[in-house]
Structures are given as C-alpha cells and as structure tokens.
Amino acid sequence: MSFHALGLSDELLAAVEDSGYTEPTPIQRQAIPLVLMGRDIIGVAQTGTGKTASFVLPMIDILAHGRGRARMPRSLIIAPTRELADQVAQNFLKYGKNHNLSMALLIGGVSFGDQDKALEKGVDVLIATPGRLLDQFERGKILLSGVDILVIDEADRMLDMGFIPDVERICSLLGPNRQSLLFSATMAPPIKKLADRFLKEPRMIEVARQSSTNANIAQSLLMTGPREKKQALRELLRAEEVTSAIVFCNRKRDVKELAESLKRDGFRAGQIHGDMEQRDRLSTLEDFKADRISILVASDVAARGLDIKGVSHVFNFDVPFNAEDYVHRIGRTGRAGKTGIAVTLVTSADAELVADIEKLIGARVERRGTVPQQDGGGAKSADKGAERDADAGRDAGRDADKDARPAGSRARGGKRARGGDRKPEAPRADPAPKAAPRSAREEEFDDGGWNGPLPDFLSVSARG
DNA sequence: AAAAAAG
Structure with a gap:
C-alpha cells in the first residue's frame, strides 16, 4: 500500500x-x-x-x-x-x-x-x-x-x-x-x-498499547553501585557499537555534570535539559542530528516524541521515576524499523522502580551482569548484603562482564591520560545536594571535581 | 526522589 x-x-x-x-x-x-x-x-x-x-x-x-x-x-x-x-x-x-x-x-x-x-x-x-x-x-x-x-x-x-x-x-x-x-x-x-x-x-x-515497548529494542539492566555508574557508562559507551546514543539522567544537574565529564574523557557529548537557553537546546539537537556530537546527555525533556534518526543506543544513567518514562525514553531508539539497544544502570536502591517498569511492560528485562563495587567503595552501601555480594560475586561478576565489555576494558580506568598517574579510580560519590543557588565559581569547582578520586576515608564517612 | 512550561 x-x-x-x-x-x-x-x-x-x-x-x-x-x-x-x-x-x-x-x-x-x-x-x-x-x-x-x-x-x-x-x-x-x-x-x-x-x-x-x-x-x-x-x-x-x-x-x-x-x-x-x-x-x-x-x-x-x-x-x-x-x-x-x-x-x-x-x-x-x-x-x-x-x-x-x-x-x-x-x-x-x-x-x-x-x-x-x-x-x-x-x-x-x-x-x-x-x-x-x-x-x-x-x-x-x-x-x-x-x-x-x-x-x-x-x-x-x-x-x-x-x-x-x-x-x-x-x-x-x-x-x-x-x-x-x-x-x-x-x-x-x-x-x-x-x-x-x-x-x-x-x-x-x-495503534499500539501505550505500555508496549518496541520489539526492535534489545533491553537490559546492568546492576551497579551508585558510585560505579559513571565508570560503567564509560565502559558501555566504549564496548558497544555506539554510533549515536542518548543518555538519560533524572536530574538536570547530573545531565550537566555527566555531559562535561564525558567530554573531558574525549567523548563527543552534548547536553539538553530545561534549564538551558532555548537556542542552546535546539542547537544541541541539531548537532546531534548532524552527528557533530554522538552522545546526547538528556533530562526527560528529551524523553518523549523526539524523532532523531539512527539513535543506536539509549542508556538510562538513572532509572526513571515513572515507569511510563522508561517506555518513552527507550523509544528514542529502535525507530523506523531499525533495531536499538537500551541499557539501564540499576542500583540496589532502584529495585522498586525496576519492578514498576517490568509490571508496566509486562516482561522481565534481561540482567546483563554486575559491575563489581570498587575496592574501598563497598562500604558506601548501607546494605550489608551488597557489600558481601561485592566480594562473593567478584568472580561471577568477571564472567558476566566479559559479555558486556571487551577484554582489557577493566584496566582502562588506569590507562586513560587523565588520572593515569592517579590511584586506582574511585569514582566520586554524587555531589551533595546544594541548598542554596550556587555561584559560578562553586559550579566550576564542582564540575572540576566530578572526575577526581575521593579519598576512601572521606567517601566512607560521608555515607556514615 | 524530578522534569516540564510563562516570565
């Protein structure tokens, strides 16, 4: 017809x-x-x-x-x-x-x-x-x-x-x-x-049930700790055949920080969220469509309806608060009959949200493995079981990782130019929420610190 | 727990 x-x-x-x-x-x-x-x-x-x-x-x-x-x-x-x-x-x-x-x-x-x-x-x-x-x-x-x-x-x-x-x-x-x-x-x-x-x-x-997800999209969950998310994402971006990806965060602040962090790591990344000037929002979208950037870090402003051709991957850096948003977010890939890949980073705190999503879409999403907690990072979890799993699951985790990443990716954190002379990477915890509006200087300081290692004693005590 | 839209 x-x-x-x-x-x-x-x-x-x-x-x-x-x-x-x-x-x-x-x-x-x-x-x-x-x-x-x-x-x-x-x-x-x-x-x-x-x-x-x-x-x-x-x-x-x-x-x-x-x-x-x-x-x-x-x-x-x-x-x-x-x-x-x-x-x-x-x-x-x-x-x-x-x-x-x-x-x-x-x-x-x-x-x-x-x-x-x-x-x-x-x-x-x-x-x-x-x-x-x-x-x-x-x-x-x-x-x-x-x-x-x-x-x-x-x-x-x-x-x-x-x-x-x-x-x-x-x-x-x-x-x-x-x-x-x-x-x-x-x-x-x-x-x-x-x-x-x-x-x-x-x-x-x-035409289609609202809760149904597109069959062209291969969905999976990657279990990780909150402090390992950025490292896990970087490795996913390198390991997968990522031609063009949207990375969703739940917060505008995190969109900004993650985009800048990825840029510092040499990724062609850009950002879009509702606090940006309208012309910057549109020009970023144009850059993404024209492949001047290959990774778009986005808030839910980009979750629905945006029709961008050839988005090969959607990564949920955060599990969305609403299950419906999950359906919309991953729907940015696998469009027009093409296949797409959607990977969601999940921490133990997200269990309920994942359950909501699986209930809505009426299917269990494949677990693709676990990113082991970093040395000295396990203590950040209040959950005793998580720490035990981090040790007990280390070997099992390696096997699972082999599917998800190329050989040698584990060592990459230490091989990168930035931080190559640093201690083994201990990704910093999410920055503490700011009560008052921040000055430009504070933002600058905060951004600069995103990638830096946080002394272990600090990260432990910061979490109690 | 957040984001979006009118400034």
Missing part, C-alpha cells in the same frame, strides 16, 4: 516521495482519509508510529486553499514541549514545500518580536506550547475564533505536566465549527473527559 491511495494531492505526494517515505504507517493509513473527510479523531498511538505526519499531511491539503488573516490563525497545533512544537514545524516545512502555507511557531524562551510579526501577517498554521499561546492571547496578539483545525498532540504528556486546564482554556477560546484531532499514548480519564467535552463524534484510532 502506498501513500497514493490515501487521497492526498499530487504536490503533497511529491514532497512525501522526496522525503524518502514510500509506505504509510498504520496510523497514517487510518487517520489521513478520516482527517481529509473532516472527521474528529482520537489517535491512541505511541511516538515513533508516524503520528506527526498523520495530521500534518492532510492538514496541508485542507489548508491549501485560503489564506490566514491577521492575528487569526486557521489551524492550531498544541504540543507539550518546545522541541516537539519545533519538530511539528519541521514536518510542515518538509511536507509543505510545494505549498504556499504560512506558519508561526509560538513557544516560550524565544523573543516575542518575530512571533508578533508573523501573527500580524496572518498564518495558516500556528504551532504552540500552551503557556506562550495563552500569553500571546492575553496580550491581544491573537484571535482563536478562526481556527478550523485544532490538534492536541501528546495529550498524555500535557496531563503529566499539568497543562490540561490550559488546554481546556484554549479549546474554549476556539470557534464552534472546527475539526479537532487529539493524540495521546493513553486514554486516562482526564483525557477522555477532554475529548468528550471538545471533540465531536470522534473516531478512535488505536
């Missing part, structure tokens, strides 16, 4: 062909004809299923005739994060290249100037995050009564982020005669309620 059977225009089909796609995905097959007919739809689909094109393509054809009037966009797409909004915009540019549609991206973190100008001229397609959209509305820069097509993308994520009231407010500002499309990985009750209230006789399209 090809795109030609879906009722799209020749100009659009040409653009699709140029982009290299020949066959519509299941959600595209089901959604595109319905959207072209003017129906409301609810698309229950994971990211990576071709969801974005399933609304972008028919919208381009629907909007092909007519022009947006000043401050009155003809269509509106709401997305939960700025990067997702930008990604939708990229799709409109890619597939709309043979059309003459005007578009504006209304997201936070960028100046109002260009956005104001675009709105003033009138746009056919307005893509926005909720906060900035309402902000612009309140400033009188925008009228939503002329919107003919509304798309609510990643509604489950909007729910998680507390955006549903904003979304409801936005919906209530729209005119009554419009077509509405809602996409969500789950149909949690608040999303169902939203759909009941703002959609008209929607057709439900379901």
Whole structure:
C-alpha cells in the first residue's frame, strides 16, 4: 500500500516521495482519509508510529486553499514541549514545500518580536506550547475564533505536566465549527473527559498499547553501585557499537555534570535539559542530528516524541521515576524499523522502580551482569548484603562482564591520560545536594571535581 | 526522589 491511495494531492505526494517515505504507517493509513473527510479523531498511538505526519499531511491539503488573516490563525497545533512544537514545524516545512502555507511557531524562551510579526501577517498554521499561546492571547496578539483545525498532540504528556486546564482554556477560546484531532499514548480519564467535552463524534484510532515497548529494542539492566555508574557508562559507551546514543539522567544537574565529564574523557557529548537557553537546546539537537556530537546527555525533556534518526543506543544513567518514562525514553531508539539497544544502570536502591517498569511492560528485562563495587567503595552501601555480594560475586561478576565489555576494558580506568598517574579510580560519590543557588565559581569547582578520586576515608564517612 | 512550561 502506498501513500497514493490515501487521497492526498499530487504536490503533497511529491514532497512525501522526496522525503524518502514510500509506505504509510498504520496510523497514517487510518487517520489521513478520516482527517481529509473532516472527521474528529482520537489517535491512541505511541511516538515513533508516524503520528506527526498523520495530521500534518492532510492538514496541508485542507489548508491549501485560503489564506490566514491577521492575528487569526486557521489551524492550531498544541504540543507539550518546545522541541516537539519545533519538530511539528519541521514536518510542515518538509511536507509543505510545494505549498504556499504560512506558519508561526509560538513557544516560550524565544523573543516575542518575530512571533508578533508573523501573527500580524496572518498564518495558516500556528504551532504552540500552551503557556506562550495563552500569553500571546492575553496580550491581544491573537484571535482563536478562526481556527478550523485544532490538534492536541501528546495529550498524555500535557496531563503529566499539568497543562490540561490550559488546554481546556484554549479549546474554549476556539470557534464552534472546527475539526479537532487529539493524540495521546493513553486514554486516562482526564483525557477522555477532554475529548468528550471538545471533540465531536470522534473516531478512535488505536495503534499500539501505550505500555508496549518496541520489539526492535534489545533491553537490559546492568546492576551497579551508585558510585560505579559513571565508570560503567564509560565502559558501555566504549564496548558497544555506539554510533549515536542518548543518555538519560533524572536530574538536570547530573545531565550537566555527566555531559562535561564525558567530554573531558574525549567523548563527543552534548547536553539538553530545561534549564538551558532555548537556542542552546535546539542547537544541541541539531548537532546531534548532524552527528557533530554522538552522545546526547538528556533530562526527560528529551524523553518523549523526539524523532532523531539512527539513535543506536539509549542508556538510562538513572532509572526513571515513572515507569511510563522508561517506555518513552527507550523509544528514542529502535525507530523506523531499525533495531536499538537500551541499557539501564540499576542500583540496589532502584529495585522498586525496576519492578514498576517490568509490571508496566509486562516482561522481565534481561540482567546483563554486575559491575563489581570498587575496592574501598563497598562500604558506601548501607546494605550489608551488597557489600558481601561485592566480594562473593567478584568472580561471577568477571564472567558476566566479559559479555558486556571487551577484554582489557577493566584496566582502562588506569590507562586513560587523565588520572593515569592517579590511584586506582574511585569514582566520586554524587555531589551533595546544594541548598542554596550556587555561584559560578562553586559550579566550576564542582564540575572540576566530578572526575577526581575521593579519598576512601572521606567517601566512607560521608555515607556514615 | 524530578522534569516540564510563562516570565
């Protein structure tokens, strides 16, 4: 089955062909004809299923005739994060290249100037995050009564982020005669309620269960101690055929520190998290897409929806707090029919989170072995069993390690240029949380210390 | 235990 059977225009089909796609995905097959007919739809689909094109393509054809009037966009797409909004915009540019549609991206973190100008001229397609959209509305820069097509993308994520009231407010500002499309990985009750209230006789399209993980992804867990995580990650990055990897951390601070640590070790690494300037977030993504960096250290800002081709590996430096985030994180690899590898570093403190994940995905994740605790590091665990295991399991651990790492990788820590003259590496414990905002100087000091060995007596006493 | 989004 090809795109030609879906009722799209020749100009659009040409653009699709140029982009290299020949066959519509299941959600595209089901959604595109319905959207072209003017129906409301609810698309229950994971990211990576071709969801974005399933609304972008028919919208381009629907909007092909007519022009947006000043401050009155003809269509509106709401997305939960700025990067997702930008990604939708990229799709409109890619597939709309043979059309003459005007578009504006209304997201936070960028100046109002260009956005104001675009709105003033009138746009056919307005893509926005909720906060900035309402902000612009309140400033009188925008009228939503002329919107003919509304798309609510990643509604489950909007729910998680507390955006549903904003979304409801936005919906209530729209005119009554419009077509509405809602996409969500789950149909949690608040999303169902939203759909009941703002959609008209929607057709439900379901593509994959939300909790199901992609069969193309080989998942495994690597048991390790909290202080061995960085070393374990470095060895994974060297041992695996890593062409392009995303490393997820739970905290923004750790994203920063880990990215800088990897860079010092010679990895082509970059970082992305919500405390960065918007332009830096986007330029890092561009660098990653263009392979100027091969490792992207990220917070959950990058967990969902980001579609980056050829991500060979996802590493969870931290086990995510929400099991659903695990599904989304590892879904950054194994996309478009390719295989992917997802390795999660697990400490004894993460047992419950792992149990949650395995319950959600309905499968046990393979344990790929144990990174032995370092000499002098075992005492850091309050759990007596962990220390005993560190000794008793040393031989067994070596065997397991052989599968995971190339021969000789064990000695690498001491062979590296940095720290080559140092004592056997005892990776430093997580830095103590800072109560007050830190000065630039403190940050600098902290970053510099990340890789340094911590005297054993200190690490022991620091943990009690 | 955190992150995300409006400044």
